[in-house]
Amino acid sequence: MTDDDRSALDAFGLADGIFAAAFSASPTPMVVTDARRPDNPIVWMNAAFLALTGYASEELLGRNCRMLQGPDSDRDEIRRMREAVAAARPIECELFNYRKDGTPFWNAMTIAPVRDRSGAVAYFYAAQADMTDKRRFEMAMRGTNDELERQVDARTADLQAALQQKTALLHEVDHRVKNNLQVISSLMLLKARRTPEGEARDALQGMAERIGALSTAHRMLYSAGDVSRFNLQEFAADLLSDLSAGLDGERTRLEAEVDPLAVSAAMAAPLALMIHELATNAVRHAFPGGRAGRIAVTARRDGENLHILIADDGVGMEAGAVNPAGFGRNLVEMVVRQLRGTILWEDAGPGTRVDIRVPLDGGP
Template sequence: MMGSSNNQVSAGLRPVGNASVDAKMFAMAFDASPTPMVVTDPRLADNPIVWVNDAFLTLTGYARADLQGRNCRLLQGPDSDPRTIDAIRDALRRQAPVEVELCNYRKDGSSFWNAMTISPVRNDSGELVYYYAAQADMTEKHALELALQETNDELERQVHEQTADLRAALEEKTALLHEVDHRVKNNLQVISSLVLLKARRTPQGEARDALQGMAERIGALSMVHRMLYSAGDVTRFNLEEFADDFMSDLTAGIDPARTAVTAEVDPISLPAAIAAPLALMLHELATNAVRHAFPNDREGRVSISARRCETGLRLQIEDDGIGRNAAAPNPAGFGCSLVEMVVKQLRGVITWHEPGSGTRVEIVIPLQSESPRPATSAPREATLGQAG
């Protein structure tokens, strides 16, 4: 059959249009093609090979006599993918074309990747007479893909190791910074306690007031390090959480029936470096408002807000008290000077307003464009007191 297969195949080939080309020339052209080709006859038992070209023999290492009457499955072996084989069988069952890549084996047992396009060939009556398959050796491509995959796996392994090392170093640095914040917090608390103890043993007057004020400022700084110690990210802090801690400390000694303190703070992520000056500034302004805006048991309200703005962070502390001009002068006080110094340090702008009753302070602090990072939660209002 193999000896006469060229005639069998060429008998089914016909010229196109008016061209009068001998069908044997097509068979000769296919036989001389560098592309491996094979033809099988589904009309015979087990769809055997009836024609191959020399390129196919070179690719597989078989001789024509080895292939006579054999099915193409003789090229399959242990690593031939069953799913791909099933796809070929399904296409043959449906008499449909199919393109696949399959691990095949040469006569000497060596494997190669075979990219094949299998097409049904029909006669003028539409009857299926042959299957034609053009093939290509894709072994080098698969070897390159495997090498690339191995290289990629190795790179991923190295990246994973380096990432693990960096993560370990970062965790060590974070733990160290947390420990620093913890120790600074403890030291500040001790210092604050010592200053308060000295204040209690100092006669009433400017010196005692100054010591108590200093102890409170040290306490505000201690609160900052307490918050940073408990935060997950040592380089940043959440302004809303910061405000919660600050408000808890601020209102600890306030009568809620006389003075109401509210805060509306956006959940903005800020650099840890500005936590301390921000705490000092808020402590000074809010404490002064609570203590000095409502003399003689006067009732009132203090509101604190912190919002993002085009230029950075906008802070506002407002009260409906007697106003700065009506307050008793305090020659020993330096709260306003401290606030203005901190604002200048943060490259901000402070504006004092006297709306007729009370005082409103507006502070704008510039932030780098990448610094503010809103948290996922929405702003909230924390009401910590009700005016009677």
């Protein structure tokens, strides 16, 4: 222990004993200032503090610790530290300091007042730590995070642009398919009108209506915001509106109770064919001879399935006219198999019930 160390420790009351040896040999930079002398000068420091700052002890004794501050030291942090010292309260702070050779470093300090037996503040003790490497690491991490965020933002923008392009492309495909189907349906209707009454004319008329139902499905997909799903309630209302427009409301009522379910776009065409076929068959065959009646279409979620029920109060399957050229029932059953579902035909007495359940997991 040097004479300067012993002199300072005498003033601090630690000239002898294990505490003096421990403080002097500690790897933690430590400094003691005299609060009773003007400008609170340094009266003791250990070797670790000299190594941290690059000064010799004679260059520090009697001077204020502000000598370590420089142009980039945080003025707000300095003010906070001075206010704590003036109020004689402990403080932890981190300040940008400078070594004797001008090298900057981040200095983390814990400053605490030391009182004499009367309770008056006699000294201030400060333990310090070089936080430069930690700060550099934090800045490097911040830079890395900023770069990662930039890359994520750029990638997200690219994906959004690609999604918008895909959405626009799919909408355009639906639009063009709808237009083409409408043209085909119109041509078949034109041909049907020029065909003599009979099975051929009925077949052309039926095919034109089925193609029209598919056109309606693509029209709904074109207008939907989400290209992957559509609203079943809106879809069914649009699909059945064309059929309702051709009915005599005084004689035949077509009612729909459909939940607003989000359904996979892959199911649009099969559902359009199935609902159109069943509703149209009920209109044509359930109420012969001008008989009045009601057709009800319901659709709701049943667990993981879509439950569709189409019922009428007409003459029933057994009494209905047989159409040797018709294949509506076969078409519906084929579509239900395509959707991996089940179908049950029932003679309800009165009327007919068609009970269909298909998975809601994305269609065929």
